[in-house]
Amino acid sequence: MQLAARIQQVPPSVTLAIAAKAKEMKAAGVDVCSFSAGEPDFDTPDYIKAAAKRALDRGKTRYGPAAGEPQLREAIANKLRQENQLDYHSDNVIVTNGGKHSLYNLMMALIEPGDEAIVPSPYWLSYPEMVKLAGGTPVFVETSREWGYKMTPQQLKQAITPQTKLFILNSPANPTGAVYSPGEIRALAEVVVESDIWVVSDEIYEKIRYDGVEHLSIGAIAPVVLARTITSNGFAKSFSMTGWRVGYAAGPVELINAMTKLQSHSTSNICTFAQFGAIAALEEPSTCVEEMLTAFAVRRRVMLEAVQSIAGLRCPVPQGAFYVFIDIGETGLKSVEFCDRLLEATRWRRFRG
């Protein structure tokens, strides 16, 4: 079969391969805990489920506007103004099939063949693949453990070429747990403005932070920054709604309209009654986020203690998200090899009793 070149260049997900191996071992009766894929294990809060059920009973089962339910777009714009100090209105907002889809729509609407997108590394695996699917070239900037896996403004400046179209910022970050401080965000924004490039701010983990660190949305810094910012977010991580597939992007109206046009010819609207669950998530008071955070904070401590007790492994204390990014350099192993050995060695020890 002759598949399209665009899909042949996309590698399969390594995370999913490790997850599949762990799942296979579990099915074979081996006692394994999988720490591969990033998904909260909590159920969606009841008040959100109840709102979606009510919407179903009220007949919210039909096609809706491609950009999303007007009430949800309004609720998202209100949230972004109040919580993030981002001057957006409902026509700046598109509701998408998860945060991942908002980023995909963006790449398709913004990136042209020849365009470069700057991706600080380590990165979420989908960023470069989306850039490539749009015909662009991902440009990786290596960050280091010593700098907490954060890109400096100098590094950003050095990576910019006449072809640079977009800088992909993710704070709190997957997979490193790094959170850029407000000062660091401001310094990056200065480079973005003076270099006349776009920035997409993936804020999917904005609520998952520890030790009182702050989150600053880059678009909140100044109107000149907001004019070249796309803010991407969603409900999956903050409200344990991974399977609902509701996310959103906010940005200049012209760009949001372009993304809506694409969506109108591909996925149409997001599941209508799921959007009503999302409205409740934003509008009804709840302590669900705080409860989840308390659990994550305990797990982070347990995990860090475990990792730090193993000779040869090092990791910075993650300030956000729910990942621990381990430096295995001293083991001399490649990451997949390391994961394989971890699974195999543990199995071996257990079977020996």
Ligand SMILES: *Cc1c(COP(=O)(O)O)cnc(C)c1O
């Ligand atoms: C989980 C995740 C997303 C989006 O997830 P959706 O389920 O599509 O909303 C986006 N960016 C990062 C870095 C993520 O980890």
